[in-house]
Amino acid sequence: MFKDLVVVVTGGAQGIGRGIVQEYARNGANVVIADINKELGQQLKMDLLAQGHSVLFVETDVTKEQDIVSLMQKVVDHFGTIHILINNAGKFQHKSLYDLTLDEWNDMIQTNLTSFSGYPHPLKEVKASGGCHGIGKEFFVQAQSRFRTQLCEA
Ligand SMILES: NC(=O)c1ccc[n+]([C@@H]2O[C@H](COP(=O)([O-])OP(=O)(O)OC[C@H]3O[C@@H](n4cnc5c(N)ncnc54)[C@H](O)[C@@H]3O)[C@@H](O)[C@H]2O)c1
Numbered sequence: 001m002f003k004d005l006v007v008v009v010t011g012g013a014q015g016i017g018r019g020i021v022q023e024y025a026r027n028g029a030n031v032v033i034a035d036i037n038k039e040l041g042q043q044l045k046m047d048l049l050a051q052g053h054s055v056l057f058v059e060t061d062v063t064k065e066q067d068i069v070s071l072m073q074k075v076v077d078h079f080g081t082i083h084i085l086i087n088n089a090g091k092f093q094h095k096s097l098y099d100l101t102l103d104e105w106n107d108m109i110q111t112n113l114t115s116f117s118g119y120p121h122p123l124k125e126v127k128a129s130g131g132c133h134g135i136g137k138e139f140f141v142q143a144q145s146r147f148r149t150q151l152c153e154a
Contacts (some may be wrong), residue, residue, distance in 0.1 A: 001027045001028065002024055002029035004028070005024075005083040006029070006030045006032070006075065006079040006081055006083050006084070007029045007030070007031050007032065007083065007084040007085075008071070008075060008082055008084070008085045008086065009021050009024070009032065009086040009088055010034045010035070010060065010062050010087055010088050010089035010115070011035055011062075012033035012034060012035055012041070012086075013033055013035035013037045013040035013057075014040050016088060017086070017088040018040075020086055021048070021055075022048070025048050025053035025054070025055060026053070029054075030054040030055070030056075031048070031053070032055070032056045032058060032071075032078075032079070033055065033057045034060040034071050034089070035059070035089065036059070036061045036062075038057075041057040056074070056075070056078050056079070058071045058075070062089045062115035063110040063111050082125050083126070087115065089111060089115065090111060090112045091107070091112065
């Protein structure tokens with residue numbers, strides 16, 4: 001169903017992202033695991049390669065613009081383009097708002113909210129391929145749907 005499509009999953013090394021990576025791989029896509037966790041990302045890549053799937057791991061911190069630019073370049077160099085971007089990487093501070101520091105708050109916002117949709121490079125790459133930008137954050141839907149409309153409209 002997704003044969004030959006190039007799918008980038010941020011936060012793809014564990015949790016929900018890992019499941020998304022595995023499903024796209026099983027359905028024939030070329031999958032890119034973009035995650036800050038090198039150990040888990042490399043391990044998942046090796047497991048999927050051993051099963052005969054097409055997969056790439058790129059160590060990426062989605063809060064860093066240079067990492068995102070570098071990720072896009074590596075994906076295009078390796079697979080030629082990007083059709084689907086799943087903006088899944090996220091983190092949640094399991095503590096009361098009264099105990100949250102400003103740095104922790106800013107890190108959460110940067111990871112969950114800004115990251116990929118704050119930078120034009122990946123969006124332009126996906127748009128150029130004729131693909132769509134996937135959605136990953138429930139509280140992000142409003143802003144995301146504006147981007148999605150821009151990206152997916154004919
Ligand atoms: N699990 C839930 O119940 C739930 C509910 C609603 C929304 N979500 C959202 O779904 C997404 C995935 O949730 P999950 O439960 O699978 O989380 P998880 O913590 O199990 O996995 C998150 C992944 O993102 C990666 N990551 C974290 N910061 C990163 C960064 N700066 N750069 C790159 N990768 C980074 C982690 O290494 C990890 O692999 C998150 O955005 C989360 O907010 C989860």
